Amino acid sequence: MNDVAIELAGVHKEFLAHGERVQAVRPTDLSVRQGEFFSLLGPSGCGKTTTMRMIAGFEEPTGGTVYLDGRDVTGVSPNKRDVNMVFQSYALFPHLNTYQNVAFGLERRKVARDEIRRRVGEIMEIVSLGGMDKRSPREMSGGQQQRVALARALVNRPRALLLDEPLGALDLKLRQQMQIELKRIQREVGITFVYVTHDQGEALTMSDRIAVMEAGRIDQLGSPREIYERPATRFVAGFIGTSNLLDGPVDGVEDGVAVLRYGDGDRVLVTVPESVKPGDALEVSVRPEKIDLSRDEPTGTTGSVLSGVVTEVVYHGTSTNYTVRTAAGPDLVVFDQNAYSAEDLAGPGDRVFLTWSAQHSYPIGVS
Secondary structure (H helix, E strand, O other): OOOOEEEEEEEEEEEEEEOEEEEEEEEEOOOOOOEEEEEEEEOOOOOOOOOOOHHHOOOOOOOOEEEEEEEEEOOOOOOHEEEEEEEEOOOOOOOOHHHHHHHHHHHHHHOHHHHHHHHHHHHHHHOOOOOOOOOHHHHHOOOHHHHHHHHHOOOOOOEEEEEEEEEEEOOOHHHHHHHHHHHHHHHHOOOOEEEOOHHHHHHHOOOEEEEEOOOOEEEEEOHHHHHHHOOOOHHHHHHHOOEEEEEEEEEEEEEEEEEEEEEOOEEEEEEEEOOOOOOOOEEEEOOOOEEEEOOOOOOOOOOEEEEEEEEEEEEOOOEEEEEEEEEOOOOEEEEEEOOOOOOOOOOOOHHHHHHHHHHHHHOOOOO
């Protein structure tokens, strides 16, 4: 049985702008599995929405092939592709109530009235809109309107649902609630979701896999944990959460651990593959929450040690963020969770020591 719902083979898109050809999406090979929550993540202009629109049929690829369930649909009109799309604007009919909005597609397809009633009732319960059949869109909150748009798309039982930044119009708290709801709905209905977003928090919360895009290409494809813990490029390391980036020549390698030295006992240790040799230039990513900060000089530690001076302290409620200037060059950011004490570990101008284990340093662009 073919478990691939959507496949792109060499798909690319060029636009003509001011007499010049611009590559919106570079040649891309991509497979999305059946029943997967898959996210296209990246900044504005990276090509993620254009990629989704080519899957939906709203944009024709300049080259390459789009497959849905193994069928070549390149050139097939959107209404003949078994996918539905949900936009940020929701596009609900203001003159129709909730039931009529959700039933609209089924009525257009002339589905039997009893079947429409049954299917609309089922999907309304799934998206937590039971008992709201008679409400008009203007009588509903932003989150409820978003659920109506989802129900209208899902009631048609598409092979895949494409969502283009559907939570962008909601406030932060509601957006966070809807992230959990979207994942629950996707699991319950079992339909493939392809989700476009520029918000890395959304992608990490909901996705089974994420494709991080930059300048029309996929920089990295993997699970949320893989992309966060082991970024493949400098762009991914910086775009997904906060990352400290350090670089320098490898001073030595022993038992698969490379050492970068910065003088006076300052060093960064990183687990590396066999291809890394002494003298190689190495770029290293370490996440702020992996670093321990102390005003006491460490003794007997076998991991990374950097000394520095605190330049900024920012209280965030659940954590306190410290910016530290070090001998390694760039300022490092440290997150300290406020689980045990509300007191700051250090203040601006204090000399501190940063420590972390070799396994929490990740080499970028090394295979």
